[in-house]
Amino acid sequence: MKTTELVIGGLKIIFNKYLVVLAIFVVWVVFFDENNLMKHRQNLAELAQLEAQVDFYKHKIEADKRKLYELQTNDENLEKFAREQFLMKKADEDVFVIVEEN
Numbered sequence: 001m002k003t004t005e006l007v008i009g010g011l012k013i014i015f016n017k018y019l020v021v022l023a024i025f026v027v028w029v030v031f032f033d034e035n036n037l038m039k040h041r042q043n044l045a046e047l048a049q050l051e052a053q054v055d056f057y058k059h060k061i062e063a064d065k066r067k068l069y070e071l072q073t074n075d076e077n078l079e080k081f082a083r084e085q086f087l088m089k090k091a092d093e094d095v096f097v098i099v100e101e102n
Helices: 017-032 037-073 075-086
Strands: 004-008 011-015
Touching: 017 037, 037 075
Parallel strands: none
Antiparallel strands: 004 011
């Protein structure tokens, strides 16, 4: 087996064809490959963001299901919802809409 030795500062480094090929492979995978290390980190960040969105929407769906159940089972809540959201009123009532400006 043919090896080349390099002495740098008292350290003997042996260059072997397998070591060189392994080093080139590692550099290629880390920096130049389609699925390189930077792309992997970006994908992990995107995955974390999407998982946070999934959690947000699951909680939102649960809250909407509870609200829908309350509206379907209680007429007072249905009337309150209609008055607040659609500005509905009875014949002898006046409706005042207050708009808050930020």
